[in-house]
Amino acid sequence: MSSTVATEQGLRIDGKAAAAELLEQVKEDVQAVVKHGVLPTLAVILVGDDPASDVYVRNKVRAAENVGIRSLEYRLPASTSEAELLQRVKDLNADASVHGILVQMPVPKHISEAAVIQAIDPRKDVDGFHKENVGALSQGQDTLVPCTPAGCMLLLRKVLGQDGLRGLHAVVVGRSNIVGKPMAALLLQADCSVTVLHSRSKDASALCRQADIVIAAVGRPAIIGADWIKPGAVVIDVGINRISTLEGKTRLVGDVDYDAVAPIARAITPVPGGVGPMTIAGLMANTVKAARMQAGM
Numbered sequence: 101m102s103s104t105v106a107t108e109q110g111l112r113i114d115g116k117a118a119a120a121e122l123l124e125q126v127k128e129d130v131q132a133v134v135k136h137g138v139l140p141t142l143a144v145i146l147v148g149d150d151p152a153s154d155v156y157v158r159n160k161v162r163a164a165e166n167v168g169i170r171s172l173e174y175r176l177p178a179s180t181s182e183a184e185l186l187q188r189v190k191d192l193n194a195d196a197s198v199h200g201i202l203v204q205m206p207v208p209k210h211i212s213e214a215a216v217i218q219a220i221d222p223r224k225d226v227d228g229f230h231k232e233n234v235g236a237l238s239q240g241q242d243t244l245v246p247c248t249p250a251g252c253m254l255l256l257r258k259v260l261g262q263d264g265l266r267g268l269h270a271v272v273v274g275r276s277n278i279v280g281k282p283m284a285a286l287l288l289q290a291d292c293s294v295t296v297l298h299s300r301s302k303d304a305s306a307l308c309r310q311a312d313i314v315i316a317a318v319g320r321p322a323i324i325g326a327d328w329i330k331p332g333a334v335v336i337d338v339g340i341n342r343i344s345t346l347e348g349k350t351r352l353v354g355d356v357d358y359d360a361v362a363p364i365a366r367a368i369t370p371v372p373g374g375v376g377p378m379t380i381a382g383l384m385a386n387t388v389k390a391a392r393m394q395a396g397m
């Protein structure tokens with residue numbers, strides 16, 4: 101199955117197809133690790149009852165099952181204290197049969213996200229959020245890389261080729277720890293010239309218009325219009341925004357105004373069906389990688 105689809109508006113990058121392909125590869129990798137007597141195991145912790153998080157956690161557990169990864173699911177009430185959550189993480193750190201630990205974000209307000217991330221053994225940090233992994237990534241070392249930016253890189257290489265990013269100007273719109281910052285590090289490692297834009301940037305649209313590659317990770321529906329995009333740019337939309345429609349329903353839209361941008365872009369990811377599916381596939385890839393590293397393979 102091809103990961104790019106020619107449409108009347110130009111190339112659409114099919115994240116579902118790319119994720120399916122990656123998951124097939126992960127399935128083979130799991131089988132190889134199992135032959136060495138190691139069963140890759142992922143622990144997923146959800147605190148509270150946020151409906152979107154509930155869906156993501158269910159999808160992660162299902163994806164794990166499909167590729168042969170054992171999963172442990174911990175659903176804790178919203179009233180769980182930070183100390184209780186940290187103890188759970190500590191127990192999982194100490195359990196040698198567990199290779200990956202993930203705490204679904206966001207956590208309830210009374211819990212420090214940073215404290216939780218730092219409590220996870222960096223070797224089991226399959227989200228790649230721990231300072232040690234962030235530092236390793238920024239130094240260009242092989243490490244556990246955050247799943248969404250890693251997925252964006254795979255999609256970019258589908259369009260541009262393995263070495264096709266070299267020398268291109270990439271603009272990342274958004275500077276979150278989960279997406280914007282690791283994305284910039286990965287693009288730099290791929291020899292791009294990288295600009296990071298954020299809410300305080302002056303003339304953001306003019307700067308963005310210089311980009312060969314645009315990564316939109318702002319979290320505001322359709323904020324990036326055609327006037328932000330240079331004709332022929334490759335556009336990756338990380339935004340997942342739920343908006344109300346005139347019919348009183350809700351639907352998902354990205355940070356990019358797809359209908360306006362697709363006709364001028366060389367290629368673009370849709371929302372849904374673009375980057376989102378790559379996040380979960382990337383998590384599976386990181387879990388096998390963590391299992392391999394822990395087994396000294």
Ligand SMILES: Nc1nc2c(c(=O)[nH]1)N[C@@H](CN(C=O)c1ccc(C(=O)N[C@@H](CCC(=O)O)C(=O)O)cc1)CN2
Binds near residue numbers: 248371373374375380
């Ligand atoms: N611990 C983590 N928490 C969060 C992460 C993360 O990587 N690690 N990322 C997001 C949520 N997320 C995974 O956890 C995630 C978001 C979206 C998708 C996805 O496949 N989206 C679909 C649409 C799904 C829908 O209909 O709602 C798509 O874009 O096609 C997967 C994973 C925050 N928290």
Ligand SMILES: [Mg+2]
Binds near residue numbers: 109362363365
């Ligand atoms: Mg086009």
